[in-house]
Amino acid sequence: MPGVLATAVTRPRIVGVGTAVTAASYSQQEVLDAFGITDPKVRSVFLNSAIERRNLALPPEDAHGIRTPESQGDLLDKHKALALEMGGEALRACLKEAGAELSDLRHLCCVTSTGLLVPGISALLIRELGIDRHCSRSDIVGMGCNAGLNALGVVAGWSAAHPGELAVVLCVEACSAAYAVDSTMRTAVVNSLFGDGAAAVALMTGESPALSPAKDEAPAVLKFASCVIPEAVDAMRYDWDRDQSRFSFFLDPQIPYVVGAHAELVVDRLLAGTGLRRSDIRHWLVHSGGKKVIDAVVVNLGLTRHDVRHTVGVLRDHGNVSSGSFLFSYERLLEEGVTRPGEYGVLMTMGPGSTIETALIRW
Numbered sequence: 001m002p003g004v005l006a007t008a009v010t011r012p013r014i015v016g017v018g019t020a021v022t023a024a025s026y027s028q029q030e031v032l033d034a035f036g037i038t039d040p041k042v043r044s045v046f047l048n049s050a051i052e053r054r055n056l057a058l059p060p061e062d063a064h065g066i067r068t069p070e071s072q073g074d075l076l077d078k079h080k081a082l083a084l085e086m087g088g089e090a091l092r093a094c095l096k097e098a099g100a101e102l103s104d105l106r107h108l109c110c111v112t113s114t115g116l117l118v119p120g121i122s123a124l125l126i127r128e129l130g131i132d133r134h135c136s137r138s139d140i141v142g143m144g145c146n147a148g149l150n151a152l153g154v155v156a157g158w159s160a161a162h163p164g165e166l167a168v169v170l171c172v173e174a175c176s177a178a179y180a181v182d183s184t185m186r187t188a189v190v191n192s193l194f195g196d197g198a199a200a201v202a203l204m205t206g207e208s209p210a211l212s213p214a215k216d217e218a219p220a221v222l223k224f225a226s227c228v229i230p231e232a233v234d235a236m237r238y239d240w241d242r243d244q245s246r247f248s249f250f251l252d253p254q255i256p257y258v259v260g261a262h263a264e265l266v267v268d269r270l271l272a273g274t275g276l277r278r279s280d281i282r283h284w285l286v287h288s289g290g291k292k293v294i295d296a297v298v299v300n301l302g303l304t305r306h307d308v309r310h311t312v313g314v315l316r317d318h319g320n321v322s323s324g325s326f327l328f329s330y331e332r333l334l335e336e337g338v339t340r341p342g343e344y345g346v347l348m349t350m351g352p353g354s355t356i357e358t359a360l361i362r363w
Helices: 028-034 040-047 072-098 121-129 144-161 185-191 213-217 255-271 291-301 309-318 322-336
Strands: 013-020 025-027 053-055 105-112 136-141 166-173 197-204 220-228 236-241 246-251 281-286 344-351 355-362
Touching: 013 072, 013 220, 013 322, 025 028, 028 040, 028 053, 040 185, 053 309, 072 105, 072 121, 072 166, 072 197, 072 246, 105 121, 105 144, 105 322, 121 136, 121 166, 136 144, 144 166, 144 197, 144 220, 144 236, 144 322, 144 344, 144 355, 166 322, 185 246, 197 322, 220 255, 255 291, 255 344, 255 355, 281 291, 281 309, 281 322, 291 309, 309 322, 322 344
Parallel strands: 105 136, 105 166, 281 344
Antiparallel strands: 013 197, 025 053, 166 197, 220 355, 236 246, 344 355
8 A cells, every 4th residue: 555545543633623603694685785786797796606695794884874895904903803703713613523622732823814913813812712822833824715725734744743732723714804895896706705714623643642532533634735826826816906005805707717727637646646546535625715616626526516515515605714615614524424434535725826735634
């Protein structure tokens, strides 16, 4: 058996997952109504997105019932408040599922692209939650929707170097803090897609008395593979809008096809040297990037709708929650209780760069 698979017992295992969203949930029609959007083209983008509801913290109404655009400073304040609220909830849920306590945490890696904080979310959460001040930490900022797997790769390396110690990757995306309001189709596409969400995943290499014996059967993280598409580096970006004096996200209409065209390349690289074929993968946890992105991945990898049922369900219920989307899907897979020892799964995310990130896991 290839070495990458034979040594799975010594590799980091996913021992817990937890998610959280903001309090208010809106249908696409309710968002259109909240901002008084009547443009038929914009309404069509919202209502044909395969999204039913999203969690959002919309700007408050003024005395006339109108929601006005927030300043960049107000959006940064929103990002901080929502990140700490959702992040703390997702972290606690993850540790509970792992059978661990805050006191067991030895490394905390926080991921976000919806705001900049110095000190970062990791330091603020350590203070907010009373985590041990000696807990090591890292913050990954600005890598976009693919960043959850980038972080998982980095923290898997930390975990392998610290057997018996608990590490957590926490993706916190307050997409409401990146919500711009104008009449452009560029903004309409973005505003129709993203929702607030946080997701945490716990890793452990080897055994630990802090965890239950059942966690020994948790899936091992075996391998990662990446693909950067330099010719599409500007196809997804979050940059400064001088007209509105705030950051604004841009999605090129061609991005689903660009991602789809490269999906096969990176998955084949992921499986190279393992002796596995795509047909050997039992579980696919793909980023809920949008209806067209999901369709492009399905077509190019030869997947079924059943393979991406969790991806589609997360998009339907929460929209695109950026870096943590694949963990929302992973949590749904675990709730089904259908995984069996020896089965393989592929995690896949996509984001600015343009990039595709993948990981191979085995139960």
